[in-house]
Amino acid sequence: MRALTLHLKVLIFLLVALGISITAYQIFILGIPVTEDETDDLWNIDAKVEFQASPREPVKLQMYVPPLNQEFVSLNESFISNNYGVSVNRVDGNRRVTWSARRASGNQTLYYRLVLTKRYSGEQTKATGPIFRDSIPVEGAEKIAAEALLSPIRQHSADVETFISEAIKRVNNPNDDNVKLLLGGDTSIPNKARVIELLLSIAHVPMERVHTIRLNADQPQTPELWLRSFNGDKWLFFNPGTGEQGLPNDRLVWWTGDEPLVSLEGGRNPQVTFTLNNSEMNAIRLAKLTDENTEAGFLEYSLYGLPLQTQQTYQIMIMIPIGVLVILILRNLGGLQTLGTFTPVLIALAFRETQIGFGIILFTLITALGLSLRSYLEHLKLQMLPRLSVVLTFVVVLIAVISLLSHKLGLERGLSVSLFPMVILTMTIERLSITWEERGGSHAFKVAVGTLIAASLAFMLMNIRELTYFIFTFPAVLLIMVGFMLAMGRYRGYRLTELFRFKAFLKD
Amino acid sequence: MFGLIKTWKALEAKGIMGINRRNADYVLKYNKRNLYPIVDDKIITKQRAIEAGIHVPEMYGIIETEKDIEKLKDIVKDHTDFVVKPAQGAGGDGILVIADRFEGRYKTVSGKIMSHDEIEHQISNILTGLYSLGGHRDRALIEYRVTPDPIFKSISYEGVPDIRIIVLMGYPIMAMLRLPTRQSGGKANLHQGAIGVGVDLATGITLRGTWLNNKITKHPDTTNAVDGVQLPNWDGFMKLAAGCYELCGLGYIGVDMVLDQDKGPLILELNARPGLNIQIANDCGLTHRAHAVENRLAELKEKGIQETPEERVKFSQELFGHVPPHA
Numbered sequence: 001m002r003a004l005t006l007h008l009k010v011l012i013f014l015l016v017a018l019g020i021s022i023t024a025y026q027i028f029i030l031g032i033p034v035t036e037d038e039t040d041d042l043w044n045i046d047a048k049v050e051f052q053a054s055p056r057e058p059v060k061l062q063m064y065v066p067p068l069n070q071e072f073v074s075l076n077e078s079f080i081s082n083n084y085g086v087s088v089n090r091v092d093g094n095r096r097v098t099w100s101a102r103r104a105s106g107n108q109t110l111y112y113r114l115v116l117t118k119r120y121s122g123e124q125t126k127a128t129g130p131i132f133r134d135s136i137p138v139e140g141a142e143k144i145a146a147e148a149l150l151s152p153i154r155q156h157s158a159d160v161e162t163f164i165s166e167a168i169k170r171v172n173n174p175n176d177d178n179v180k181l182l183l184g185g186d187t188s189i190p191n192k193a194r195v196i197e198l199l200l201s202i203a204h205v206p207m208e209r210v211h212t213i214r215l216n217a218d219q220p221q222t223p224e225l226w227l228r229s230f231n232g233d234k235w236l237f238f239n240p241g242t243g244e245q246g247l248p249n250d251r252l253v254w255w256t257g258d259e260p261l262v263s264l265e266g267g268r269n270p271q272v273t274f275t276l277n278n279s280e281m282n283a284i285r286l287a288k289l290t291d292e293n294t295e296a297g298f299l300e301y302s303l304y305g306l307p308l309q310t311q312q313t314y315q316i317m318i319m320i321p322i323g324v325l326v327i328l329i330l331r332n333l334g335g336l337q338t339l340g341t342f343t344p345v346l347i348a349l350a351f352r353e354t355q356i357g358f359g360i361i362l363f364t365l366i367t368a369l370g371l372s373l374r375s376y377l378e379h380l381k382l383q384m385l386p387r388l389s390v391v392l393t394f395v396v397v398l399i400a401v402i403s404l405l406s407h408k409l410g411l412e413r414g415l416s417v418s419l420f421p422m423v424i425l426t427m428t429i430e431r432l433s434i435t436w437e438e439r440g441g442s443h444a445f446k447v448a449v450g451t452l453i454a455a456s457l458a459f460m461l462m463n464i465r466e467l468t469y470f471i472f473t474f475p476a477v478l479l480i481m482v483g484f485m486l487a488m489g490r491y492r493g494y495r496l497t498e499l500f501r502f503k504a505f506l507k508d
Numbered sequence: 509m510f511g512l513i514k515t516w517k518a519l520e521a522k523g524i525m526g527i528n529r530r531n532a533d534y535v536l537k538y539n540k541r542n543l544y545p546i547v548d549d550k551i552i553t554k555q556r557a558i559e560a561g562i563h564v565p566e567m568y569g570i571i572e573t574e575k576d577i578e579k580l581k582d583i584v585k586d587h588t589d590f591v592v593k594p595a596q597g598a599g600g601d602g603i604l605v606i607a608d609r610f611e612g613r614y615k616t617v618s619g620k621i622m623s624h625d626e627i628e629h630q631i632s633n634i635l636t637g638l639y640s641l642g643g644h645r646d647r648a649l650i651e652y653r654v655t656p657d658p659i660f661k662s663i664s665y666e667g668v669p670d671i672r673i674i675v676l677m678g679y680p681i682m683a684m685l686r687l688p689t690r691q692s693g694g695k696a697n698l699h700q701g702a703i704g705v706g707v708d709l710a711t712g713i714t715l716r717g718t719w720l721n722n723k724i725t726k727h728p729d730t731t732n733a734v735d736g737v738q739l740p741n742w743d744g745f746m747k748l749a750a751g752c753y754e755l756c757g758l759g760y761i762g763v764d765m766v767l768d769q770d771k772g773p774l775i776l777e778l779n780a781r782p783g784l785n786i787q788i789a790n791d792c793g794l795t796h797r798a799h800a801v802e803n804r805l806a807e808l809k810e811k812g813i814q815e816t817p818e819e820r821v822k823f824s825q826e827l828f829g830h831v832p833p834h835a
């Protein structure tokens with residue numbers, strides 16, 4: 001017996017642990033939303049390219065687009081252009097779109113649109129980058145100024161990271177004469193970046209320019225320049241204007257390198273404007289979309305992988321264990337008496353068709369009429385099977401009459417009854433009438449009310465939309481429930497009603 | 509809420525057994541499922557008992573099919589009174605007690621006159637499974653009608669009082685006398701309104717009783733005191749009950765017996781899920797007694813001893829008997 005108890009405990013522990021870890025994996029690692037109403041930011045980025053095409057000349061415009069290997073997932077990407085051929089290719093970790101046309105004239109407008117979201121991003125690829133570079137050759141006064149700057153930087157830094165931030169800080173000091181010389185009066189960010197690169201290159205620290213777009217819908221965006229350096233393990237990002245380290249979460253890397261965003265042949269005046277807007281989207285729909293657009297496929301083996309029709313059936317089926325759990329608790333912990341074991345669950349399912357209030361009225365009405373017929377049949381001394389057949393037929397006729405009447409009265413609700421399971425009603429009537437004869441009317445009444453209470457409770461729980469969503473999305477919760485049911489299987493405490501039943505003991 | 513916890517604690521301290529504990533610790537543990545048919549089918553119980561030499565009411569015949577119903581006349585021709593029972597009936601339903609013949613008709617114990625056809629119809633109902641557990645096809649059993657010992661006249665209303673003894677692994681642990689009332693319609697089932705009266709295991713003297721979950725001391729119909737009555741042949745009952753373990757192999761059973769005027773103690777049926785009201789009748793919980801028996805069993809197992817029914821009765825009587833009378 002003790003071995004069995006241990007066995008059971010281990011089994012319960014395993015089931016609960018498995019259920020919790022699968023659910024936790026789904027929630028925290030895959031990021032599947034916990035409620036159906038959860039929404040996610042969806043970013044819509046439009047890049048509009050305008051230029052003047054030269055007449056009688058082939059046009060070729062190249063523009064960088066985001067490489068999409070970051071913590072963002074692209075849901076949709078489109079290149080909108082008239083009469084232009086489009087091709088996309090990858091160059092050095094960047095992606096570049098090429099629009100080309102044999103002939104075009106006048107003002108040209110091309111669009112690039114990207115829809116992306118942050119959730120459900122796949123695994124990050126391992127970052128690699130150079131950790132050594134050659135010095136940029138520099139001569140004369142500039143060389144001396146650079147070396148004068150470098151020696152305090154070396155003193156104040158411990159590693160690559162602090163070295164770079166110290167260098168940026170120095171370059172941003174407007175009172176330093178060496179810096180003034182190197183900048184040559186131009187304090188724009190790109191020029192500062194050039195000087196920083198120079199300083200770093202003398203120390204053989206590699207550095208790369210990163211052009212980012214800020215995900216902010218309130219103001220028009222232009223690419224913002226950041227610097228990054230690889231420290232052998234990961235990329236370190238720096239703001240060349242402030243020395244701030246680390247790329248904020250709302251920055252999307254558009255391209256890296258020294259080249260400009262757009263290069264144009266056969267035209268002039270290329271201008272790019274970015275328009276951003278964000279919308280919210282139901283998170284689980286987003287998940288399905290992401291699934292279609294990426295290789296991730298984390299919903300593939302969930303119940304969402306089923307055809308829609310089947311999904312609806314399963315949304316009902318997967319709630320049945322909840323109903324059963326309700327009955328289990330009411331009976332074994334509460335001591336409620338019900339007709340049969342799972343009849344209340346079946347009645348609860350029937351309530352789905354009729355809605356609860358109407359369902360209870362209907363159930364009571366048909367059962368009461370059926371009981372009176374059954375008591376009349378009792379006088380005829382019929383055998384069981386013929387008697388049951390008569391009751392069933394009577395129930396069918398009764399339901400038909402109720403439907404007809406309610407339809408004539410304009411109550412469309414009555415029609416929903418047609419699928420109210422008649423066999424369940426017939427068996428309920430039969431069982432109830434046997435209980436009535438064996439145990440008396442009051443007991444039968446008690447049992448009938450208990451059944452209705454259990455059925456209503458089960459129905460209400462089974463119809464909580466959030467709960468349905470949760471269990472349908474995280475079916476591993478059922479394992480936790482099985483663990484609870486197993487534990488209940490060896491519960492030996494009192495039932496609630498027994499506390500009243502045995503009260504006589506405490507009267508002394 | 510707080511009151512309920514207090515009640516819970518108090519009941520637990522008294523060792524009152526609840527349904528969940530009875531099922532988990534006793535019924536599921538000691539009663540093997542494959543042995544249930546022995547107690548669920550009264551015909552098999554009876555045959556086993558006869559083989560083991562245990563006294564049961566004499567069986568007159570069995571009706572198994574609709575065609576067999578014709579044989580009813582043959583079976584009962586030598587007997588003026590008899591009982592028709594469904595073999596797998598529950599709760600005393602479908603039992604027909606014929607006390608006498610009257611002008612070619614039959615007279616039931618409550619005085620109702622029945623024709624032969626009506627009895628045949630009742631048997632047909634039994635065969636279709638109307639009264640059986642789960643509605644399976646059933647067999648009808650025709651047997652000797654028990655005449656209760658006159659000792660019960662003053663404390664019983666119609667029907668046949670019976671004695672229920674709970675037996676754990678062959679050790680009687682609690683006993684109760686069940687007395688029919690007007691409300692129970694002559695049936696000895698507690699949930700139908702019969703009275704349960706506790707019985708001292710050692711002496712066979714009745715204690716106070718329970719009626720509809722309350723404690724009582726008088727029979728509601730006859731107003732005679734139910735306590736202090738000496739049941740005759742008590743050791744016979746105890747031995748009969750203890751022997752039922754060998755008979756059916758089930759470790760936790762309720763043994764229902766009657767005291768016949770002529771034949772003495774007879775076994776009526778065995779129950780694999782005996783009710784818990786016996787605790788109220790005895791004003792004592794089952795759990796402590798069951799634990800005492802389980803300890804004894806563990807002790808004996810270590811020594812490799814198996815006790816005979818007589819030894820087991822002696823053990824139970826010494827440990828659980830001689831309940832001090834209530835003031």
